[in-house]
Structures are given as structure tokens and as C-alpha cells.
Amino acid sequence: MPKFALPGLLVAVFIAAPLLSTHSFVHHLLIMVLFSTLLGLSWNLLGGFAGQVSFGHSAFLGVGAYTTLLFYLKLGLSPWLGLVAGGALAMVVAVPIGLICFRLRGPYFSLATLAVAEIIRLVALNWEELTAGPQGLIITHLPALSLFGQTVNWESKLPFYYLIALLALLGMGLTHLVARSRLGAYLLAVREDLESAEAVGIDTVLTRVLALALSAMLVGLAGGFYGLYFRYIDPDAVFSVALSVEMVFIAVVGGIATTAGPIVGAIVLVSISETFRSQFQSGHLIFYGLFMMLVIRYLPDGIWGRVRLALKQVRER
Amino acid sequence: MEMFLQSLVSGVLTGTLYAMIAVGLTIVFGVMRIINMAHGEMVMLGMFGAYWSYSLLHLDPFLSLLLWMPAMFAFGMVVYRFLLRKIIPGGELNSLLYTAGLSLLIANLALLLWTGDYRNINLSYGMLPARPFGISVSVPLAIAFALAMVITTLLSLFLSRTDTGRAIRATAQNPEAAALMGIEVGRIDMITFGLGTALAGASGVLLAPSLYLYPTVGEILIVKCFVIVVLGGLGSIPGAIAGGVLLGLVESLGSVYISVAYKDGIGFVLFLLVLLFRPKGLFGVGRS
Numbered sequence: 001m002p003k004f005a006l007p008g009l010l011v012a013v014f015i016a017a018p019l020l021s022t023h024s025f026v027h028h029l030l031i032m033v034l035f036s037t038l039l040g041l042s043w044n045l046l047g048g049f050a051g052q053v054s055f056g057h058s059a060f061l062g063v064g065a066y067t068t069l070l071f072y073l074k075l076g077l078s079p080w081l082g083l084v085a086g087g088a089l090a091m092v093v094a095v096p097i098g099l100i101c102f103r104l105r106g107p108y109f110s111l112a113t114l115a116v117a118e119i120i121r122l123v124a125l126n127w128e129e130l131t132a133g134p135q136g137l138i139i140t141h142l143p144a145l146s147l148f149g150q151t152v153n154w155e156s157k158l159p160f161y162y163l164i165a166l167l168a169l170l171g172m173g174l175t176h177l178v179a180r181s182r183l184g185a186y187l188l189a190v191r192e193d194l195e196s197a198e199a200v201g202i203d204t205v206l207t208r209v210l211a212l213a214l215s216a217m218l219v220g221l222a223g224g225f226y227g228l229y230f231r232y233i234d235p236d237a238v239f240s241v242a243l244s245v246e247m248v249f250i251a252v253v254g255g256i257a258t259t260a261g262p263i264v265g266a267i268v269l270v271s272i273s274e275t276f277r278s279q280f281q282s283g284h285l286i287f288y289g290l291f292m293m294l295v296i297r298y299l300p301d302g303i304w305g306r307v308r309l310a311l312k313q314v315r316e317r
Numbered sequence: 318m319e320m321f322l323q324s325l326v327s328g329v330l331t332g333t334l335y336a337m338i339a340v341g342l343t344i345v346f347g348v349m350r351i352i353n354m355a356h357g358e359m360v361m362l363g364m365f366g367a368y369w370s371y372s373l374l375h376l377d378p379f380l381s382l383l384l385w386m387p388a389m390f391a392f393g394m395v396v397y398r399f400l401l402r403k404i405i406p407g408g409e410l411n412s413l414l415y416t417a418g419l420s421l422l423i424a425n426l427a428l429l430l431w432t433g434d435y436r437n438i439n440l441s442y443g444m445l446p447a448r449p450f451g452i453s454v455s456v457p458l459a460i461a462f463a464l465a466m467v468i469t470t471l472l473s474l475f476l477s478r479t480d481t482g483r484a485i486r487a488t489a490q491n492p493e494a495a496a497l498m499g500i501e502v503g504r505i506d507m508i509t510f511g512l513g514t515a516l517a518g519a520s521g522v523l524l525a526p527s528l529y530l531y532p533t534v535g536e537i538l539i540v541k542c543f544v545i546v547v548l549g550g551l552g553s554i555p556g557a558i559a560g561g562v563l564l565g566l567v568e569s570l571g572s573v574y575i576s577v578a579y580k581d582g583i584g585f586v587l588f589l590l591v592l593l594f595r596p597k598g599l600f601g602v603g604r605s
Contacts, residue, residue, distance in 0.1 A: 103596075104593075107409050116585075116589070118540065118581070119589075122582040123582075126579065245421065282433075288421050289423075289425065290422055291418075293415055293419060296414055
């Protein structure tokens with residue numbers, strides 16, 4: 001297979017997918033799948049490749065969302081620049097957090113990330129001059145923007161779809177690059193055996209901080225997108241533990257340390273949540289929990305990880 | 318001065334109950350090396366147990382402890398035997414994620430069954446004025462405190478005086494050596510998980526008359542629990558008790574002297590500081 005066939009196909013599918021239907025609910029579902037994919041990809045960079053289970057990734061999502069909206073509402077900066085700024089700021093915030101939390105290992109690291117995210121949520125709730133506290137931030141309209149000579153219609157879902165598709169592709173590209181790079185190899189070494197990794201001269205703290213920063217950048221971008229798409233954010237929504245757990249779910253169910261796994265995880269997540277949300281509220285969370293347990297028990301490599309293994313066995317036969 | 322004494326007393330009372338929850342978490346960690354993310358849900362189940370036996374059978378919540386503590390012990394053993402046993406050899410992170418899934422499952426099943434309404438238990442003696450030495454003390458909280466002391470004392474007697482208790486401590490120290498000495502480690506694991514769950518359930522029953530109860534209350538409790546066991550050193554029972562009382566004091570003094578809004582934040586900051594500078598806990602007895 002030529003080298004660019006698979007990515008090319010993926011791009012084509014991403015471009016064509018929303019054109020199959022004019023229904024805006026279908027577009028919304030596609031947007032949610034790609035948004036979840038981006039979250040899963042980002043968590044996977046750190047949790048999958050480096051084996052550092054974070055329960056606090058919503059901290060970076062919140063930082064991205066608040067940066068994007070505040071830059072627009074308070075400084076009048078274009079939301080598109082704000083989105084990039086959100087990703088960048090999430091990355092910057094990740095460095096000190098990483099330097100602190102990576103002094104801890106395994107479950108201790110997980111607990112520390114949970115605490116950090118809760119501290120940030122409390123600050124966002126109480127720093128009312130900046131964040132408007134529990135009231136949250138609302139965008140009433142987005143600035144006009146023209147692309148290829150046409151004004152973008154923000155009431156339609158399509159522009160948002162293509163934006164998140166672009167971000168998801170960025171995330172997959174980054175994951176692919178990391179997986180094949182020296183950094184990826186270092187991360188695997190850290191995951192498998194921290195002491196040995198250190199013994200062969202890998203700066204394990206730097207490696208993990210780098211992975212966290214890249215991961216935070218992706219979640220920060222996703223956060224900016226969240227703010228613009230839903231046009232409303234508040235601390236309990238964007239800094240919630242539930243969101244962090246969703247990210248874990250997507251990556252674990254899809255397949256840890258894979259590039260395509262998060263898409264599978266995202267499809268499972270969105271299907272579950274859309275099927276059950278209308279029937280009984282928060283019913284989808286029952287199935288999140290159940291699925292997570294079943295996957296860890298029976299498919300520890302995740303759904304995509306298992307499929308990939310099966311494909312490999314077929315090819316070798 | 319009176320305000321100081323008042324918050325000191327209420328800090329110690331709530332802290333002791335926190336401590337009891339944390340002891341459950343810490344003995345499970347000590348023996349099995351897993352952090353049970355669903356521990357808060359076990360407390361929630363205890364609370365709802367007390368609520369239902371009170372509202373349906375008019376059973377006094379403190380009396381219903383005799384019913385719910387054994388029930389939760391059995392429930393814990395079942396959970397271990399049928400859900401957890403196969404997961405634990407897969408490593409710490411797997412069981413962390415697995416119990417996180419279990420916690421979502423239990424909390425949201427409860428939400429489905431019992432809705433998210435806030436409930437409370439109004440005891441006839443709940444509003445009695447009790448002001449020893451001019452400090453006002455809530456009667457249900459005082460009873461809960463006394464019972465928590467009794468249960469914790471009984472637990473430590475069980476661990477130090479009985480064969481099963483010694484076997485549990487031996488397994489916590491070194492599972493391989495314990496197995497070589499003829500201890501059935503699998504059975505000990507199951508009993509320990511049952512004990513941890515029973516402690517969580519019992520603290521839920523004791524807390525029920527003093528707190529509002531709703532299905533997702535476990536979320537807040539488990540986070541507090543993490544703070545406590547890290548303060549005291551994971552795996553250490555005296556550490557968990559000291560950590561619980563400490564957190565109770567920090568919260569009640571902090572909300573009076575610093576700010577109510579950041580009350581929970583103080584606990585987290587303390588938690589991070591301890592994790593960073595004394596990863597074995599304040600008393601250096603935990604396992605890092």
C-alpha cells in the first residue's frame with residue numbers, strides 16, 4: 001500500500017462524512033465523535049504511550065476553553081487566535097503541573113492529577129473577576145469570517161464540523177509522529193520500566209513533561225472548540241472529574257497507545273451516551289462504567305488494539 | 318476562643334468519621350495494593366441502607382448498623398470474588414481504572430433507582446440541645462463519633478489478637494512469605510476487601526443522620542479519603558486515623574479562619590505538599 005493511501009483515505013472520509021446527510025443532528029453527532037476522538041487522542045499520548053494515568057485532564061480543557069472565550073469577550077481577539085492561544089496556554093500550564101506531579105509514580109500520580117484539577121476548578125469558581133465564577137461565560141454571536149470569498153454561516157453545524165475534523169486530524173498526525181519518534185520509544189520505555197529507562201540515560205521527567213505538554217495542547221484546543229461550539233462554559237462543566245473520566249474511557253475502550261483507537265472509543269462513547277441520554281438521564285454513565293470494566297477484564301488492549309492484533313495474525317498466516 | 322473550641326470539636330467529630338472511611342481504604346491497599354476508586358460508593362450504599370431501613374422499617378439508623386455492617390461485609394466479599402479477583406494480577410493501573418468503572422456503575426445505578434433527590438433522616442433526638450462546656454454538639458454526630466471509636470478499636474483488636482487478623486497483617490507485609498507460611502492469600506484478600514467495604518458501609522450508616530444523602534455523594538468522600546490516606550501514609554491504619562482527624566480539623570478551622578469557599582482547596586494543597594515532600598505520609602509509615 002502506498003504510504004499516503006491510508007491518511008488520504010481518512011481525510012477523504014472526514015471531508016465527505018457530513019455531506020451524506022443534511023440533518024443537523026447527524027452533524028452534531030459527527031462533531032461529538034470527533035471532539036471525543038480528540039480528547040481520547042490527547043489522553044492517550046500520556047496515559048497510553050507513557051502509562052501515566054491522569055484523572056485530571058479536564059484542567060487543561062478548562063484552561064483552553066476559558067482562554068479562548070476570555071480573549072474574545074474581554075480583549076476582542078478573534079476566537080480563532082483565541083483557540084490557538086488556548087492550546088498554547090494549556091501547554092504552558094502543563095509544564096509546572098508536570099514537574100510537580102511527575103515526582104510521583106503510578107497511582108500516586110493519578111491521585112495528584114485529580115487534586116490539581118480540583119484545585120484549578122475551585123480557583124475558577126471563586127476568581128469571579130476573571131471567570132465570572134459559577135455564572136460562567138456566554139458568547140452570543142461569533143464574528144463574521146469569510147473563507148474562499150464566502151461568509152461562514154455560524155448557525156450551521158458544518159463550519160464547526162470541519163474545524164473539529166481539522167483538529168482531530170492534527171491530533172492523529174501528532175500521535176502518529178510521536179509513536180514513531182525517539183520520544184515515542186522513550187515513552188514506552190518509561191511505561192514499561194521507569195528504573196531501567198532511567199538507567200539507560202533517559203531523562204524520564206523531561207520525557208513525561210513533554211508528553212504531558214503535547215497532550216495538554218490537544219485538550220486545550222479541544223476546550224477552545226468546546227467553548228465556541230456550545231457558546232457557554234462554567235467551571236463545573238469544563239473542569240469536571242466526569243470529563244476527565246470520559247477521556248480515560250475513550251482511550252481505554254478504544255485501545256491504549258494506538259492512533260486509531262480513540263476514534264473507536266469515541267464512537268462507542270457517543271453511541272452509548274446518545275442512546276441512553278434520552279431514555280433516562282445519566283443512564284449512559286452506567287454503561288460507561290460497565291463498558292470500562294468489561295474492556296479491562298476481557299480486552300485489555302481495547303477494541304481497536306484487539307482488532308489490530310487479529311489483523312496482524314491474519315497477515316502473518 | 319469559643320469559636321476556636323467549637324470548630325476544634327466539630328473538626329474532631331467529623332474527622333473521626335472520615336478516618337473510619339479511610340481505614341477501610343487503607344487496609345485494602347495495604348493487603349492488595351489496589352486503590353479502590355469505588356470506596357466512596359460503598360459509603361453511599363451504607364447511607365442509603367440506613368435511610369431505607371429507617372423510612373421503611375422505622376429502624377433507628379444506629380441500630381441498623383447491626384444489619385448493614387455484615388451485609389456490606391458480604392457484599393464486599395462478593396465484589397472481590399466475582400469482579401475484582403481476576404483484575405488484580407493485571408497491575409495497579411488496571412485495577413485503578415477498573416474500580417473507577419465500578420464506581421461509575423454503582424453511583425449511576427443508584428441514581429437510576431433512587432433519583433438524585435437530596436434526602437435526610439430526621440431523628441427525634443436529632444435536634445436535642447447538647448451544650449457540654451458551652452460548646453454545641455450535634456447529638457447524632459456525637460453518637461456516630463462514639464460508635465466509630467468503638468468499631469475502630471474492635472478492628473485493631475481483631476487485627477492484633479486473632480489468627481485471621483495476624484494473617485491479614487502478614488499478607489500486607491509480604492504476600493509471598495505469607496503464602497509460604499501456609500496462609501491462603503486469596504481468602505485473606507477476600508476477607509480484607511469485605512472488611513474494607515464493611516467499614517465504608519458502617520461509616521455511611523453513621524454519617525447518614527448528619528449529612529444529606531444522594532447517590533453521587535461518594536465522589537466527594539473518595540477524594541477526601543485520598544487526601545487522608547496520603548497524609549497518613551497509604552497502607553497505615555494509625556496514619557489513616559491521624560490523617561482523618563487532621564483533615565477534619567483543617568477543614569473546620571480553615572472554613573472559620575481562612576475561607577469557606579476554599580475549604581476543600583486547603584485539603585488538596587496540603588495533599589499535594591505531603592505527596593511532594595513526604596510521599597510516605599506525614600509520619601513516614603506508608604509505602605510510596
